[in-house]
Amino acid sequence: MKLAGQHEVSTAVASGDVVPDARGRAGAGSRRLVVLTTQVVAVAVILGLWQLLSGRVIATFLISNPADVFKKLADLLQTSAMWQNISTTVQELVVGYALGVVGGALVGWALGAVRFAGSVFEPIINGVNGIPKIALAPVFLLWFGLGIWSKVAQASMVVFFVMFYNVYMGMRSVPKPLTDVVHVMGASRRYVVRKVIFPSLAVPIFAGLKAGVPFAMIGVIVGEFVAADKGVGYYVLEATQQYDAAGLFAGIVIMVVMVLIGLTIVNAFQRRVLRWQRD
């Protein structure tokens, strides 16, 4: 490659040739503050209404109230029994989510990459997905027993489909002009996979990872409702049977917090990987 003396071409950026508007950054910070404040106020209003209505309009044993729930939560988190429940549910979540995500991504990748396999198996997978997954809970109980594995199976089953569809559709919509142009440059198949197909799957993969978090929680809790002797879902069911509304809601708060933690982790990961997309 001749690199010497390449100054023959005008290097000025022509006047019509400007960068698209970089939107003003100054307003972004204060706008975020307004959004946050409004969110806090909205949540406060809802909690306030709940507190007001409880015992006056709706019986406390049905809906408890925020103050009681908060107190119950604080008490529960002092007990090792509750931490055991939490630890069990976390294990089921993490293992179920991981299996579902990996399985769904691999099958989605394979069926997306091999057109023939895709046309054979996609309708079959659609059919299996048509099964209401809750109906499988007794089956998993029978196959995997009372321990964490029936819940892991339930959660991974749900997550699998979420991930599968995202990756499969992602494979179908890899922009062909991009793979073509890199191919003409002389790229190997491996290079195209690594530098074009993988990155273009990042968006659908993160969509699947995010949607998968609450779905994993649904799977685990369904499993625990059907039969369990540990777990947050098991605790919530127990509380309900004892008309302990505060305990029931405290359990739900714990579930929500778990899901939010999961989403936060995925979001942090996404911000790193999808840097090119950010504004």
Place this chain on the structure above:
Amino acid sequence: MLRMDSVSHSFITPTGQRMEVLSDVSISVEENEFFTVVGPSGCGKTTLLNIAVGLVEPAGGTVRHVTGASGGRPGAVGYITQDSNLLPWATVMENVMVPLEIRKVKRSERREQAAEWIRIVGLGGFEDHYPRQLSGGMQKRCAIARTMVYDPEIVFMDEPFGALDALTKTTMQKILLDLWQTRRKTIIFITHDLTEAIALSDRVGVMTGRPGTLKAVVPVPLGRPRDVYRITGAPGFESLRNELWSLLETDLDP
């Protein structure tokens, strides 16, 4: 040198019919020649280039690249598509380094060569920008740098400046002509802009409407170097433009 012999191609339309797109196209482009193809929209120009670079297998006919005779790396083919088709997740620098990565150029040299070409096309200072942060003209510059950096001996360009405003377009034409003049490459260029065709080319091939055939090849007798900013005033420009126009217009819908 590029030789296309009796190339024809057809597609199956969504309704299942066979649509003839190219019929018996023969083109012979000499080494270091700037050859432009003009033709009505939908006549198969893009398909012709896709066939020439090997992305599409023609239904009939042959394509031969006789390599080693032009300036540039023997056998290497460049393709600048209608859309810039930069990798959206890669910065300007990373995009321009792609062909060097493919060629397994040493890491330190990669960056150096890419930076050099980014500077030549006038994108210095934008190395770390992502494509969506660039204007259309700047994306085109990046696509040109990404192609020139691996020094292909033959470059195909598909209406590369079609979407640009008049001023940016003329500037890009100047950049391209300067590059071609100093680097001696074979360029096959597609446009629907007759002024652009005349300003740039040695010869202009005129295609008919679908199914596209090569109707005429018209040499451009204007001397070089050419001033693209004032090309419309060059002696002989008007009559040549009229000649090309009358060749084209018989194929346009009334």
